[in-house]
Amino acid sequence: MLLDLFLSLVAFLGHFSLCVWLFNRLHALPWRRIYIKWIGRAILGWGAGLLGVYGLRAAVLGVCVWQGITPDAAEIPWLIYPALCGLVATAAIPMWLIPKLFARIPDSLLANDTTLHDLAKELGQPLIGTGETSLFARIPGNQIFHLAVQHKVLRLPQLPPVLDGLTIAHLSDLHMTGKITREFYDAIVDRTNRLEPELVVITGDIAEKVMCLDWIVPVFSRLKAREGKYFILGNHEMKLPDVGLLRRLMEEAGFVDVGSRAMRVPLRDTEIMIAGSESPWFGTNPSLTPDPCPLTPPFRLLLSHSPDQLPWAKANNFDLMLAGHTHGGQIRLPCIGALISPSMFGFRYAGGLYFEEPTLLHVSRGLCGDHPIRLNCPPELPLLTLVRD
Ligand SMILES: [Fe+2]
Known part of the structure; x- marks a missing residue:
């Protein structure tokens, strides 16, 4: 249970990092404002939408287990995206944390x-x-x-x-x-x-x-x-x-x-x-x-x-x-x-x-x-x- 929670947290951090990374780079591009606006909305929709879908699925599975029903859901396809997010998190967290730890105000x-x-x-x-x-x-x-x-x-x-x-x-x-x-x-x-x-x-x-x-x-x-x-x-x-x-x-x-x-x-x-x-x-x-x-x-x-x-x-x-x-x-x-x-x-x-x-x-x-x-x-x-x- 604890391991599941930890893996879910890592997957969430990877998902969140990916959305933020894309959003920041998108707004640094010289594209027309209308494209930036709609692609930005798509990233936000994807970020929030997937969280909603996985949250709903977790709730359904929880109810099934509580009722003593073995969920009849194919697990593998559901795990692909969280696994990718886990990989993203293992790269993103050190990339975020290490510069923070070593950051200092310039002597200037x-x-x-x-x-x-x-x-x-x-x-x-x-x-x-x-x-x-x-x-x-x-x-x-x-x-x-x-x-x-x-x-x-x-x-x-x-x-x-x-x-x-x-x-x-x-x-x-x-x-x-x-x-x-x-x-x-x-x-x-x-x-x-x-x-x-x-x-x-x-x-x-x-x-x-x-x-x-x-x-x-x-x-x-x-x-x-x-x-x-x-x-x-x-x-x-x-x-x-x-x-x-x-x-x-x-x-x-x-x-x-x-x-x-x-x-x-x-x-x-x-x-x-x-x-x-x-x-x-x-x-x-x-x-x-x-x-x-x-x-x-x-x-x-x-x-x-x-x-x-x-x-x-x-x-x-x-x-x-x-x-x-x-x-x-x-x-x-x-x-x-x-x-x-x-x-x-x-x-x-x-x-x-x-x-x-x-x-x-x-x-x-x-x-x-x-x-x-x-x-x-x-x-x-x-x-x-x-x-x-
Ligand atoms: Fe500005």
Whole structure:
């Protein structure tokens, strides 16, 4: 009996791992949103449906045994899928557990001071817009309006002395859909301005509904940054019928579009390279060979929507890469952490700081999400201060 329970648990973990693995990789692909949506639903249906079928069968067998009836069911076909899941579990569990056990925060993170702000309470407004938000907002522990302002000090020894102490507000994944009202985004802008960043960057998933395009100029033109404002787009902008309009509105709001581009920009008394990657959804990664800059700038910054571009960033010697897309998992289970993380690397880069020579990667948890739920994973407004030592 105990052995049966143990084998059932292993099979369940394998089944669950397989569904999560497929779901995460599916959402890292550049396919049309409609295909992603329906295949995603099929994976969820398969995951829940098979659990239901096997659960029902276990209940029927239990009743038969209880009634003293020997079940007349062919066992072998029923065991094939759980056996396959058992094999998946024996591979998936160590692959999940071992990196967790050896994971550590990079030495590059010198400080991380966080303050939480309940924006709905501070503004005295529910901030609930259209759709399912009013339902989701009632879920106990939902942190969609609990903004975490995080001051992170990052050590980059190769930083030119003139850039020591540079501050960057890294905004990501605002997901303007109308499900949350415009006041939420105005409050984000106010909070960002209070941080007085030198640079403001946005790493994609800005707006995905036409009705929210009217918000772009009034909201983002109020953002202040002494040394400039830069943006790229993300996968959710694929929902817009004319993505060029959003780009033009962002430029009208004072932002520079670095999607699929690399440019040298003046900063303090020097120049740096800022490049943008919207791969695999829009364009291609910018060509850096031959280097577009006659004299290679001493500091290279990459804005990428997906952390999946880290191998490319490393191969091209970027010093700092800023990304979003994975939302920190949005729902982080105690002791387990993020499970849903739309990346070819699964939840490896779900959120936080990662150093892989020579690139330091910062993945923001983002400010919102397509689905208005966040558990143990508040929206994040990071102010990054870069220091040499
Ligand atoms: Fe996103």
